[in-house]
Amino acid sequence: MVTISDVATRAGVGAGTVSRVLNGSPRVSEATRTKVLTTIEELGYRPNPLAQGLSRGRCQTLGVVVPFFTHASAVERLRGVSAALDGSRYDLVLFDVEHPVHRDEFLATLTRRDRADGLIIMSMPPPPADLQRILDGGVPVVLIDAVGDGVPVVRTDDVEGGRLATRHLVALGHQRIAFIGDAPDNPLGFVSSTERERGYREVLEAAGLGVDGQLVRHGSHDREVAHRLTNELLDSIDRPTAVFAASDVQALGVIEAARARGLDVPVDLSVIGFDDIELAVYAGLTTVRQPLAESGALGARLLLEALRGEAAPAADVHELPLELVERSTTAPWTRP
Amino acid sequence: MVTISDVATRAGVGAGTVSRVLNGSPRVSEATRTKVLTTIEELGYRPNPLAQGLSRGRCQTLGVVVPFFTHASAVERLRGVSAALDGSRYDLVLFDVEHPVHRDEFLATLTRRDRADGLIIMSMPPPPADLQRILDGGVPVVLIDAVGDGVPVVRTDDVEGGRLATRHLVALGHQRIAFIGDAPDNPLGFVSSTERERGYREVLEAAGLGVDGQLVRHGSHDREVAHRLTNELLDSIDRPTAVFAASDVQALGVIEAARARGLDVPVDLSVIGFDDIELAVYAGLTTVRQPLAESGALGARLLLEALRGEAAPAADVHELPLELVERSTTAPWTRP
DNA sequence: TTGAAAGCGTTACCAC
């Protein structure tokens, strides 16, 4: 394994000079620079990232704490992060949270620049104390799809998204509109679904339709669970004519359940989702689109910026736009 | 930031002793062990991974080189890897390859234990010279869904998979069976699709149906491209009655195209995919199932094993089973 | 069983 001093010896210079060349210091003569550069080439030398990290006090690594495969949307966001990191000198370390203990473990150990130089936390609001400890450790944090104090946040207005979806259904003449989403007290603390539900409730109240508790169902973020919840809804006497699902994944479960019992979507049941994941296009799903990949990319850019400036990033809230995408799973309600 | 010598001083011992306690050396008296342990607790000390890595010559990190979001199947595999790493002391570093330059760059720089202690390479057969260089650097490699010499391989028999799918269609009475898959000369060197195509060709020849070059179409691994290719197929006078798509993602594009022109799947056109991704269940897609998450998990376990033994892992080929899953996109061909 | 000290490969400061 060839080290910096091998290069230095061979080139007839000091290790410091090689380091300066490596790091583009202007205080190197053109002659030595080229000599060092050719020697590096000859020896096939590459700096040891570990040693650089130890010496510099940082490790050229960005951590992403993410409920990885729980949400299809997380994957799309991750793609955005990855794309934004391309060309930067940062490696992407994945901290996959499938369970609250993972999150707590990560949050407890990622408090220093030796594990990750910066952190993106997705969809899980970190406990304020943990967040503060991380920031105190000099690790900048960006939150995506979650809110927290003192750090940049990339988010969408989920309440408004809930309104958009519900208004669409109301405008189509639906009066019995159900909601299927995550439980408000879900273990990882996701709040998006609950906020969308709030928008749903607001619009129903405003439209004078009121909220029927029987039409609001909660379960884990999962196609099959949504399928089951839909069966419950459709079993009732006074069943809904439309369902607003808090995510596309759940909406697909709703459609599946409806079709399984011979109902036509959208004739017998309108379904609207949220996210506009890749699959929504295929399924012809009407949904509220949020720019998932873009949210990841923006989060990564904010983090890189903070890292570049070595300053704490501005704790701005970056709100990404939502947009209703009408496809073919919603239709006007024609009274029986 | 509290270091090992802070702990040592406070506990009234040498740094070496603290290190021994940390690493579970038996050569520590019970008394000092507990004293050190409590001091660590008091100070909230955590070892610096960078320093450990530099000293030990490894970094407690596993790299996964993956054509990340090009294939839905990669995400499922990644989930398996992540799950298998849970509880191990390794961090997961993602090397997302969206372009051949990425792959070459990673393969060139991952040759030492300072970037990753071990490597999983997915779906992309590494150039033998690159692979050898990595192994020479003491970095164990496991290949998933790709083959290579001298390293453990986790794979499926894609030729047989192609046979399974095609035999199913032949058994249903189809005679004009199309194939849609990746181009054999695709930039990242994926071969699975080409092998599945080989199985397809074999079965058609064996059945005396012959292979009509017009019915074989290649394009990038993408729903929309498959959609377009399907349109080409369906525009022809003597159009196919069934399509074997080399992946579920592509199969969904086929179905989309067929339905867009008013064809009924499976009555007018049977479609079979490959992989059995999560979405296939929703879409009711008949497909050849391969255990994706399990492949990732197995690959990770093999790598951990190799790392544990500090020996080069046995260059075994682990072949995972394939299974035909009949759902509702294939049906018998009833002659017009 | 333990402490002291020599690395591990870089960076960065300080003289020259």
Added chain:
DNA sequence: GTGGTAACGCTTTCAA
């Protein structure tokens, strides 16, 4: 401009 030399925080001999 450049070389020498402390760090950086840990592991691991080597003696004792």
